[in-house]
Amino acid sequence: MAALTEAGLLGTWEAAQALPAVRRALALAVAGGAQPSTVVDLAVGRRDGFLLALRESCFGPAWQALVTCPACGEELELELSGEDVRAPAPAVPAATVTAAGYEVDLRPVTSRDLLAVRRDAPDARRRLLQRCVVAARQAGREVATAELPDAALDALPGALSTCDPQADVRLSLDCVTCGHHWAAPFDVATYLWTELDTYARRLMHEVHALALGYGWSESDVLAVSPARRRYYLELAGSTA
Template identity: 30%
Template sequence: MATGPIGSVILGLYEQGMTASPAQRAALLAQAGGEKANATLGDADRAAWRILTRYFGPAQDAVLTCPSCGAEVEFTLPANFSPPEAETEADLTIQYKGAAITLRLPRLSDLQNGPFDPRKLAPDAHWTDPDFRKAAEAALMAADPALKCDLALSCAACDTDQTQVLDVTGFVWARIEQAARALVRDVAKLARFYGWSEAEITAMTPVRRAIYLREMDE
């Protein structure tokens, strides 16, 4: 049986993340999913995805904009979709122009103070050299493929097959926001009609709330 959202948890996450930056939301979701505040970005995405499937079930609908024609493409992610597991989380060594360069995986803390700066992963590396950058990105992706989750999509409007990158924590956050706002509307209706408190209403299962909402409309 699919477990529905636990109202108070969803509302709690929404409250904490509402005015936060995307990076802070990623950290919030990672911790809610059982990771440390300074998890690798791959672990953070996997933790956020666990939250999503725990509260909203295994299949997810999404809407992305087609880069070819601008239409909104609605699709359902496969039920077994999840960010892939890491091959390794240890530091990586890459050979570049005869030198061995040590690289670590990006972490949540790398995003907290302004835009991501790759020099944090290897301070002395040649990040301005596009060939080095390419080699470093390939090594990072091989170590943790969740750093870039590609989705193969087909646009019904213009019939183009395309690959889009899924922003995992952004996607999970959007789902939480949508659920929290719907929940607040339900709480307002039920509180007015039955006189219950927010705590009482959000502790109910979604099915139980739906039963009472339906009775109100009878």
């Protein structure tokens, strides 16, 4: 996909900044090339693949991050590559789990599922798992999803991670200070939005400063390359 222009990035930021998290991720996926009519029904990992593509096309292949060691509280600086945050595609994007005497066929979680289940609902986890059940059997007899006991449902999350690993990326980390080893979750939607929000706000500050200094419009400012823009900002500051 072609990288968004700075005007395009601002437009994407403006359209997404008031949205809740799942809808914001969908908007960013569409900006990354996903089809608007089908993106909500993509597996979350497939959706996130479009977010990865958008991020790398706009900001490059290196991913900087700060993490805090859960053992000693030390803040660690990371520089990740695309390979660090991409999970291998599963051979089969589905799974069958046998647990508590039940055999359950699953599909990956989609954004539509996440939108349908309120995160603060007391039974949110159970309802989300139930939505991913394609079919269930006990001793060869078809069983309704609502009949599955907790013991069977509790076995499903691991299988969901296996059939959609991009939706559950975890970074294997070691603390250089205390030696603690842990797996830290990586959420590309949150990462990309934080980066895009920071970039957009900085860009609007530059537009504001150059509009005051030179009387330029937003389109005038964005027509100037970032390197030249920084030089004009220095000049405007030196004459203020």
